[in-house]
Amino acid sequence: MERQELYRERNTQVLLSKFLSGELSELEPVYDPKVGYRYPVVEGIVGDAEKPEVFLNKLFEAGILERNLYDKVILCPKCGTANISVHYCCPYCKSFNIQKSSLVEHVKCGYMDVEENFRKGGKLVCPKCREELKRPDVDYRRAGIWCTCKDCGKSFDIPVTALFCRNCHTNFTLEDATIRDAYSYTLKEKAKGEAPSGWMIIAPIRDFLVENGFEVESPAFLKGKSGANHMFDVAAYKGENKQNVIVIDLASSTENVVSEQPVIALFAKIFDVSPESAYLIAIPKLGENGKKMAGLYNIQIVEARNQKEAVKAIKERIAE
Numbered sequence: 001m002e003r004q005e006l007y008r009e010r011n012t013q014v015l016l017s018k019f020l021s022g023e024l025s026e027l028e029p030v031y032d033p034k035v036g037y038r039y040p041v042v043e044g045i046v047g048d049a050e051k052p053e054v055f056l057n058k059l060f061e062a063g064i065l066e067r068n069l070y071d072k073v074i075l076c077p078k079c080g081t082a083n084i085s086v087h088y089c090c091p092y093c094k095s096f097n098i099q100k101s102s103l104v105e106h107v108k109c110g111y112m113d114v115e116e117n118f119r120k121g122g123k124l125v126c127p128k129c130r131e132e133l134k135r136p137d138v139d140y141r142r143a144g145i146w147c148t149c150k151d152c153g154k155s156f157d158i159p160v161t162a163l164f165c166r167n168c169h170t171n172f173t174l175e176d177a178t179i180r181d182a183y184s185y186t187l188k189e190k191a192k193g194e195a196p197s198g199w200m201i202i203a204p205i206r207d208f209l210v211e212n213g214f215e216v217e218s219p220a221f222l223k224g225k226s227g228a229n230h231m232f233d234v235a236a237y238k239g240e241n242k243q244n245v246i247v248i249d250l251a252s253s254t255e256n257v258v259s260e261q262p263v264i265a266l267f268a269k270i271f272d273v274s275p276e277s278a279y280l281i282a283i284p285k286l287g288e289n290g291k292k293m294a295g296l297y298n299i300q301i302v303e304a305r306n307q308k309e310a311v312k313a314i315k316e317r318i319a320e
């Protein structure tokens with residue numbers, strides 16, 4: 001039920017139409033050092049009305065979107081920025097001015113030391129037995145890291161981590177940090193089947209009508225003279241008195257031709273509702289009978305092979 005409600009929302013329809021049309025296969029967050037991750041595509045859809053994360057989470061919880069953990073963002077506890085650097089520090093004096101080296105072990109004689117002490121020109125030579133080490137994992141192996149503090153001079157193998165805010169210069173620890181998950185999103189298979197494919201067409205038409213000063217409902221329920229409510233895929237009108245009413249229905253056929261049935265259905269509805277103009281979008285095309293009837297009933301036909309053509313054609317016709 002909750003999903004059905006979300007499907008009726010314009011924002012859901014616009015985002016899903018991007019997935020359904022293939023414009024978007026996976027919604028990935030984009031890194032912004034100030035705030036962490038952002039979703040510019042979603043920002044463009046929801047505007048200031050809602051936080052993109054809140055909107056996406058709603059679709060995730062309703063089972064429309066699938067999410068995958070993409071990254072984790074550390075936020076400064078003082079200023080909230082995501083512009084954080086990780087410092088590896090000396091466990092004795094806490095200075096982050098440390099030098100990291102690799103430990104190297106000569107397999108044959110067992111001597112172990114930091115890599116710098118093995119370096120002789122471009123070669124690795126054992127300082128104890130003077131043998132050259134050529135083959136990694138055979139002559140020698142790397143045995144972890146070894147750090148030296150440049151401030152207090154002590155050495156250690158495991159540094160402690162500290163966090164530094166590049167914005168407000170606060171030093172803090174993991175204990176005080178806020179860690180936020182960032183997700184990438186895909187459309188659930190189930191939602192692909194549930195979402196009417198007509199949205200790919202309806203969402204951009206809807207936006208076009210809104211830009212041109214119309215109030216738009218989709219799907220729309222209009223009351224006729226008989227008192228009955230009729231559903232249209234899109235209804236648009238101007239002003240409070242609902243003037244210049246335009247109704248649009250969509251009919252598509254998996255075969256080559258759309259039958260006259262949707263023309264008859266649309267006629268029955270407009271006979272009762274009396275809109276200013278009525279359009280039927282037929283994908284890919286309308287049969288001859290349907291065309292004749294549409295002419296008689298004063299229904300404007302827009303034929304299009306695909307989503308893109310349909311949107312372009314109906315925009316041109318309405319603009320006329």
Ligand SMILES: [Zn+2]
Pocket residue numbers: 076077078079080081165166167168169170
């Ligand atoms: Zn800060």
Ligand SMILES: [Zn+2]
Pocket residue numbers: 090091092093094095149150151152153154
């Ligand atoms: Zn130190």
Ligand SMILES: [Zn+2]
Pocket residue numbers: 106108109110111126127128129130131
């Ligand atoms: Zn050796």
